[in-house]
Amino acid sequence: PSSFAEVPHAQPIAVFQLTADFRVDPHPSKVNLGVGAFRTEDGLPWVLPVVAKTEAQLARELEESTLDHEYLPVIGHPEFTRLATQLSLGEASPGLQSGRAAGVQVIGGTGALRIGAEFLRRWWNPELGGKCPVYFSEPTWGNHLSTFRDAGFTDLRKYRYWDEACRRLALTELLEDLESAPEKSVVLLHACAHNPTGTDPTGPQWLQILDVVKRRNLFPFFDSAYQGFASGKLDEDAAAIRLFESHGLELLCAQSFSKNFGLYNERVGNLVIVARDSAALACIKSQIVLLVRAMWSNPPSHGARIVATVLGDPVLRKEWIGCVRTMAERVKLMRQQLYEKLRQLGTPGTWEHIVKQIGMFSYTGLNRAQVDFLIREKHVYLMASGRINMCALNSHNLNYVAESIHDAVT
Numbered sequence: 001p002s003s004f005a006e007v008p009h010a011q012p013i014a015v016f017q018l019t020a021d022f023r024v025d026p027h028p029s030k031v032n033l034g035v036g037a038f039r040t041e042d043g044l045p046w047v048l049p050v051v052a053k054t055e056a057q058l059a060r061e062l063e064e065s066t067l068d069h070e071y072l073p074v075i076g077h078p079e080f081t082r083l084a085t086q087l088s089l090g091e092a093s094p095g096l097q098s099g100r101a102a103g104v105q106v107i108g109g110t111g112a113l114r115i116g117a118e119f120l121r122r123w124w125n126p127e128l129g130g131k132c133p134v135y136f137s138e139p140t141w142g143n144h145l146s147t148f149r150d151a152g153f154t155d156l157r158k159y160r161y162w163d164e165a166c167r168r169l170a171l172t173e174l175l176e177d178l179e180s181a182p183e184k185s186v187v188l189l190h191a192c193a194h195n196p197t198g199t200d201p202t203g204p205q206w207l208q209i210l211d212v213v214k215r216r217n218l219f220p221f222f223d224s225a226y227q228g229f230a231s232g233k234l235d236e237d238a239a240a241i242r243l244f245e246s247h248g249l250e251l252l253c254a255q256s257f258s259k260n261f262g263l264y265n266e267r268v269g270n271l272v273i274v275a276r277d278s279a280a281l282a283c284i285k286s287q288i289v290l291l292v293r294a295m296w297s298n299p300p301s302h303g304a305r306i307v308a309t310v311l312g313d314p315v316l317r318k319e320w321i322g323c324v325r326t327m328a329e330r331v332k333l334m335r336q337q338l339y340e341k342l343r344q345l346g347t348p349g350t351w352e353h354i355v356k357q358i359g360m361f362s363y364t365g366l367n368r369a370q371v372d373f374l375i376r377e378k379h380v381y382l383m384a385s386g387r388i389n390m391c392a393l394n395s396h397n398l399n400y401v402a403e404s405i406h407d408a409v410t
């Protein structure tokens with residue numbers, strides 16, 4: 001027998017299992033609302049034209065040997081990390097201007113979370129190490145807990161975020177939970193387009209959160225996977241991070257280019273570090289170099305080159321900003337159309353939250369039984385939490401999905 005005969009089979013990853021179930025379903029009207037990737041009106045993935053153009057240019061440069069496949073520095077493509085960090089913190093960032101903010105190129109947003117967690121477990125609140133409490137919104141993206149747990153954190157806690165009855169942010173409860181967090185806990189904050197609820201704090205609410213984080217001496221770790229997807233505007237979607245920075249806090253931010261560049265499989269990520277002074281930044285970076293060296297040694301260059309080229313060229317950058325707006329607007333249009341269709345059908349319940357929520361997802365409020373009904377009876381696949389990807393809707397499947405939701409709740 002195998003030496004691994006005792007190894008139990010692990011649970012499949014919910015979102016990928018859903019897609020696998022969808023693939024084998026022969027039903028002609030089947031719809032997959034689970035996957036977290038942009039889809040066009042034809043239900044297809046979208047290679048941003050500006051990305052395709054830049055890749056063609058990079059291919060020519062490789063052919064002409066003005067580019068090569070040498071290792072990148074452990075810390076990443078220098079122009080990529082500089083421009084990415086600037087996109088997140090803004091050109092006026094005090095940290096960037098005074099040389100105490102920088103980025104480290106990592107493997108997607110997930111790699112940024114993992115490397116950030118590995119760093120914090122070793123160097124934040126070192127008396128506690130892995131026993132330092134880490135707070136996550138309830139609900140949150142499924143992989144948040146796993147990345148921190150595998151980085152060695154054992155005390156993973158929740159702060160209330162979602163008011164189920166009113167389908168809105170549970171601000172009072174959120175503040176209460178952070179208020180009662182032990183000092184020097186880590187708190188994971190979604191920078192914008194909260195996954196899965198599609199609901200972000202407003203400007204004044206962020207100020208209240210900032211106030212607790214400061215008073216309780218919590219460490220803010222932002223997750224920025226959807227910059228541009230919430231409002232369609234890049235600066236607006238980075239406002240929370242910039243607010244915290246402007247108040248002098250040290251912070252980390254896991255920045256992903258999977259969604260806003262449509263570079264899901266290129267694993268382009270940047271871990272933004274804002275430190276109190278440039279000496280601290282240098283030490284933090286030097287430790288992160290060791291973590292990366294032992295984990296994957298050097299980051300991949302292709303995606304980072306694309307992002308660096310586009311962000312560094314005013315014409316390409318403008319074109320890219322237009323693509324981000326196109327994606328954000330398509331999501332908004334689908335929200336409007338689904339909402340209107342449900343109203344037309346007279347579907348019981350309130351559905352305004354579908355138009356009020358932002359970013360790629362809508363947290364429909366459909367319960368587990370309704371979700372099961374949709375999958376089994378209607379071949380409409382969605383996450384058990386009721387989360388749906390709005391841009392998986394299009395004019396071909398929208399009526400069918402709305403009618404199916406109607407049937408599920410009646």
Ligand code: PMP
Pocket residue numbers: 036107108109110111141195223225256257258264267268269
């Ligand atoms: N954070 C959140 C909230 C996400 O939704 C995602 C992607 N689904 C990530 C991080 C990870 O992004 P990446 O694919 O770049 O690792």
